[in-house]
Amino acid sequence: MEITEHIDALRREGALLADAAARTDLAAPVPTCPDWRLRDLVLHTGQVHRWATAYVRDGHRAPLDADGERAAWGPEPSDTALVDWFRAGHSALVEALTAAPADLECWSFLPAPTPQAFWARRQAHETAVHRFDADAAAGAEGPRVATGLALDGIDELLRGFMARGRSRVRSERPRTVLVRATDAAPTDGPGDWLLTISREPLAVVRRGSTADEAVGPVDLTLGGPARDLYLLLWNRLPASEAGQVEQAGQVEVTGDRALLDLWRETAVVR
Numbered sequence: 001m002e003i004t005e006h007i008d009a010l011r012r013e014g015a016l017l018a019d020a021a022a023r024t025d026l027a028a029p030v031p032t033c034p035d036w037r038l039r040d041l042v043l044h045t046g047q048v049h050r051w052a053t054a055y056v057r058d059g060h061r062a063p064l065d066a067d068g069e070r071a072a073w074g075p076e077p078s079d080t081a082l083v084d085w086f087r088a089g090h091s092a093l094v095e096a097l098t099a100a101p102a103d104l105e106c107w108s109f110l111p112a113p114t115p116q117a118f119w120a121r122r123q124a125h126e127t128a129v130h131r132f133d134a135d136a137a138a139g140a141e142g143p144r145v146a147t148g149l150a151l152d153g154i155d156e157l158l159r160g161f162m163a164r165g166r167s168r169v170r171s172e173r174p175r176t177v178l179v180r181a182t183d184a185a186p187t188d189g190p191g192d193w194l195l196t197i198s199r200e201p202l203a204v205v206r207r208g209s210t211a212d213e214a215v216g217p218v219d220l221t222l223g224g225p226a227r228d229l230y231l232l233l234w235n236r237l238p239a240s241e242a243g244q245v246e247q248a249g250q251v252e253v254t255g256d257r258a259l260l261d262l263w264r265e266t267a268v269v270r
Contacts, residue, residue, distance in 0.1 A: 001152045006120035007097050009149050013127040014090035016142055017045065020134040022083045030137045032236050038137040039079060045130045046086040047073045049093045052123050055106045056116070057096040062107055093123060110160045125153045129234050136236075148188050150226035151181060155206060157233055158193050161269050163204040168266040171197040176218040177259055179233070181226040191226065194218070197259070220259040224251035235264055 026039040033041060054060060054072040064072060077085035100116045112118035128145050135142040145153070158179070162169060177195040184191025192207040222229060228250045231237045237251070253260060 001121070001148060003097075003117050003120045005148075006117075006124040006152075007094060009124040009145070010090075010097070010120065010127055011094050013124065013131045013145075014049075014087075014094070017042075017127060017131040017134045018083055018087050018090065020131070020138045020140075020142065021086065024134075024138040026079050026082065028137045028139075030133050032133045032136045036133075038134065039082060041130060041133050041137065042082055042086050043076065045127065046082075046089045048126055049086075049089040049123065050074065052119055053089070053093045053096045055108070056093070056100050056104065056119050059104065059106045061105065090127075097123070110156070110164070121152070121156060124149070125156055128153065129231075129236065132231060132236055144227040145230065147181075147183050147185070147226045150230035151184055151188050151191060153230050154179065154181070154193065154226065154233060157269070158195065158202075158204045159206060162202045162267060164201065167202060167268065169197055169202050169263060170199055170266070171262070172199065174198040175256070175259055176220070177263075178218045178221045178223075179229060180221060180223040181229055182223055183225045188226075197262070218255065220253070220255040220257075222251055222253060222260070233263070233267070235267065 021038060021042050024038055026037065026042070028038045030036040030038060030041050036044075050072050051064070051069060054064065054068070060068075097116065097120050102114065102116065104114065104116045106115045106119075108115045108118040108122075110118060110122070112121065128149065131142065144150075161167065175197045177197065179193040179195065181191035190206050194205045194207055196203040222232065228237060232251050
């Protein structure tokens with residue numbers, strides 16, 4: 001995806017999150033984040049937006065320390081001001097990314113063509129996933145993300161976070177998982193990822209179309225629309241408890257369910 005597409009997604013998802021929060025009691029529980037109330041979700045996402053804005057706007061070359069983070073966040077708003085505070089920080093992030101020069105230099109923490117590309121992508125997905133959380137708290141599902149954004153988010157999660165030692169997904173003996181997006185168009189890029197879980201950090205290979213490449217036996221296959229795979233892999237969709245072939249959203253779960261349980265328990269991004 002292009003930087004402008006990520007910024008457009010960030011703009012859209014942030015507005016949807018704010019709208020969900022504005023029509024919902026901020027004390028409402030967040031089913032997809034059991035330890036949080038809606039106010040916690042909105043505060044967290046708003047602080048992340050301000051934190052990201054500080055890097056993009058001010059060009060910090062190293063991670064902010066605790067004092068720097070608090071300065072970026074600013075005073076914590078009251079409940080009555082929280083949604084407006086969120087909207088202001090979200091708008092500032094969109095503006096900073098839009099205005100950032102192509103040769104922007106600042107700290108980032110995953111490989112990307114440029115720091116601007118990194119922050120646009122990361123904040124688009126940070127906001128999209130938490131927008132789903134806000135919808136869950138509101139009790140009304142909003143629009144799912146587009147296929148292209150979902151595929152991009154799956155790739156960021158698997159090859160960006162999980163394959164770089166940022167998870168505890170491990171197995172005493174090698175186990176394989178095939179993630180297959182059934183709705184990936186040729187213009188969207190490859191829609192298959194082959195995961196190998198072992199004692200080492202997760203190994204991930206993004207594969208070409210199923211018509212071009214065959215795959216041998218795997219221990220678990222997760223197949224379905226990219227938008228549902230996106231949420232399932234971010235541990236936002238429930239999975240049924242019975243059967244060898246199951247449904248999680250519109251994702252078909254085929255094979256060793258214990259691997260999906262392992263993912264849910266250990267695939268955590270902090």
